[in-house]
Amino acid sequence: MDTNFIERLQSIHLTEEEGEVRKVRSENRAKILEEFSLSLMGRFHTTKPINFWAAKNLRRSVWKLGHDLKITDIGEGLMQFKFSMESQLKWVLNNGPWSFDNHLLLLKRWEEGMTTFIVEFNxxxxxxxxxxxxxxxxxxxxxxxxxxxxxxxxxxxxxxxxxxxxxxxxxxxxxxxxxxxxxxxxxxxxxxxxxxxxxxxxxxxxxxxxxxxxxxxxxxxxxxxxxxxxxxxxxxxxxxxx
Incomplete structure (x- = not known):
């Protein structure tokens, strides 16, 4: 998803029909929120393509979490790191910065309402x-x-x-x-x-x-x-x- 597409989406003026508010229901929302609360969003600070498979395996090895750490490629370089315990998440945040192939891995804690459009790493x-x-x-x-x-x-x-x-x-x-x-x-x-x-x-x-x-x-x-x-x-x- 390129920058122009995101800017275009954000500047769209919806028609009356498109602008009708639609309520979204979620099953087991409390459980989902609890799971996401132990997540970090990450992106490598580079314009070069990254070998996601190799980077994922290295993170598991360096962080010594094995398959307790769930890593999801969200697309366009954005990744989600889901931990089993708060102590694991805090250890990763407090012991960086981390890198792969000489590229910084930027991390941010997941927040409710976060979308791919608004995740920024400054x-x-x-x-x-x-x-x-x-x-x-x-x-x-x-x-x-x-x-x-x-x-x-x-x-x-x-x-x-x-x-x-x-x-x-x-x-x-x-x-x-x-x-x-x-x-x-x-x-x-x-x-x-x-x-x-x-x-x-x-x-x-x-x-x-x-x-x-x-x-x-x-x-x-x-x-x-x-x-x-x-x-x-x-x-x-x-x-x-x-």
Whole structure:
């Protein structure tokens, strides 16, 4: 289903006969809603075709759920992952981002009333490491201040700070997909000193080095930055494996 078709559907003006409201009945609706409540909707962040069978088998293997995990290909790249328990679903959401063949898998929890027309994937939750802060600024408050400038802060790893072993901050944020990723920032210390910090992203895949965005091909990039213009602004150094 292409974008033009969806836009056309949404702009249709129904005739009087077409616009007559039709009540839809559903048998065992409570049970169906309960089953769907343990579902994630997913789509790979790429324009390339994906081997659905291989991707499905890999998810079952990596998530260690076997056939307890039901995966349905809804069409046009959209998938439904149905879990047996809430704890399984939350573990998958909290331990991403996940990927296949160097393509990010974007996930969103199912909501009542959701349709293929309105499912949007605008963010990816990801852990960000913040390097270069003065040691006296490596604290929980700094995590919130810095993380909020990257995306909505979801979680902070406080174990290293509690153990007095922190040499960088670690923040999990919702990274917006419509903007280039941030390479660093300037922070102002309590004494008014400006410090430049650098970011690294854990389990980051699909980064296009010419523009800093995720999940599209060179032919689709509108960035005017070219490899012939010298050193690229983005590179492998932004990634960190865990």
């Amino acid at each position: 963010i990816v939750p990801i852990w960000v490491q913040v390097w270069g802060l003065p040691f006296d600024l490596i604290n929980e408050k700094a995590r919130k201040d810095i993380g909020g400038g990257i995306g909505r802060v979801l979680e902070m790893d406080c174990k290293a700070i509690a153990a007095d072993q922190a040499c960088f901050l670690q923040i999990r944020v919702e990274l917006p997909l419509d903007k280039p990723i941030q390479r660093g920032a300037l922070v102002l210390s309590p004494k008014g000193v400006r410090v430049q910090i650098a970011f690294q992203y854990e389990r980051l895949v699909g980064l296009y080095f010419s523009c800093g965005k995720l999940g599209h091909e060179a032919k689709e990039c509108l960035s005017k930055v070219s490899a012939t213009m010298g050193e690229r602004l983005y590179g492998e150094w932004l990634k960190v494996g865990v």
